[in-house]
Amino acid sequence: MKHTKLMSAFFGLTLxxxxxxxxxxxxxxxxxxxxxxxxxxxxGKAGDAAxxxxxxxxxxxxxxxACHVMPIPEEQFxxxxxxxxxxVAQRLDEATLRMRIVDPKVIxxxxxxxxxxxxxxxxxxxxxxxxxxxxxxEVEDVVAYLMTLN
Ligand code: HEC
Numbered sequence: 001m002k003h004t005k006l007m008s009a010f011f012g013l014t015l016x017x018x019x020x021x022x023x024x025x026x027x028x029x030x031x032x033x034x035x036x037x038x039x040x041x042x043x044g045k046a047g048d049a050a051x052x053x054x055x056x057x058x059x060x061x062x063x064x065x066a067c068h069v070m071p072i073p074e075e076q077f078x079x080x081x082x083x084x085x086x087x088v089a090q091r092l093d094e095a096t097l098r099m100r101i102v103d104p105k106v107i108x109x110x111x112x113x114x115x116x117x118x119x120x121x122x123x124x125x126x127x128x129x130x131x132x133x134x135x136x137x138e139v140e141d142v143v144a145y146l147m148t149l150n
Contacts, residue, residue, distance in 0.1 A: 028119065028132070028136075029042040029043060029117075029136040031102065033099065033106060034095070036096070036099055036106060036107050037093070037095035037096045037098065037099045038095055038098040038099045038102055039095040041098075041140055042098070042102070042117070042136040042137075042139055042140055043136045043137050043140055045137070045140065046140070046144065047137070047139075047140030047141040047142070047143050047144030047145070048140075048141045048144060049141070049144040049145045049147070049148050050145075051138075051141040051145075052138075052140075052141035052142040052143070052144050052145030052146070053072070053145045055134065055138050055141055055142050055145075056070065056072075056142055056145060057072065057075055061133070061134060061138065062116070062134065062138075062142060064085070064142075065077065065078050065079065066079045066081075067079040067080075067081040067082040067112070067113065068081075068082045068083065068084065068085045069084040069085065069086070070084075070085045070086065070149075071085075071086045071149060081112060082112075082113060085146065085149055086149060087149060087150060088146055088149050089146060089147045089148070089149050089150035090150050094143060094147055097143050097146045097147070098139065098140075098143050100113070101116050101117065101134070101139050101142055101143060102115065102116065102117040102118070102139060103115040103117065103118050114133060115133075116132065116133045116134045116139060116142075117132045117133070117134060117136065117139050118132060119131060119132055
């Protein structure tokens with residue numbers, strides 16, 4: 001009786017381990033670059049602008065305010081390393097915005113802006129190695145939010 005319980009606890013743990021491992025190794029979305037832009041959604045789905053705004057503000061995710069002034073008056077301390085993003089959707093189309101978030105180094109090799117959807121960049125902490133800063137859907141959500149800035 002006791003033995004059976006132990007065995008099921010063991011299998012339970014193994015199963016949990018497998019699920020955690022597969023969530024970590026989320027397969028990289030494939031994308032094609034056309035004229036320095038990425039025309040198609042990484043996930044095949046539209047982004048959620050409301051969630052994109054949260055990702056942009058979140059210091060552990062987009063942290064875009066560290067370098068950009070954005071029309072988010074409720075947040076303080078906007079950085080000025082990058083251009084002001086108010087009205088950015090008037091200047092850049094969706095495909096160009098997606099490229100800017102996924103890997104801005106394609107557009108400007110020397111940019112300070114991080115590549116938010118790339119695994120082979122220098123990541124200091126081991127837990128971040130081999131992982132993208134944002135998930136594919138978070139990239140789409142940020143793009144959807146930027147498209148509202150017009
Ligand atoms: C470490 C600083 C830094 C961070 C963090 C950063 N950026 Fe940038 N960004 C820049 C710089 C600098 C540029 C200017 C263009 C260049 O360097 O290629 C730029 C350019 C841009 C542009 C093009 C704007 C234009 O008018 O041409 C967009 C859009 C943009 N960033 C969006 C974002 C978003 C969204 C985030 C967060 C997910 C973000 N950036 C995070 C530094 C940063």
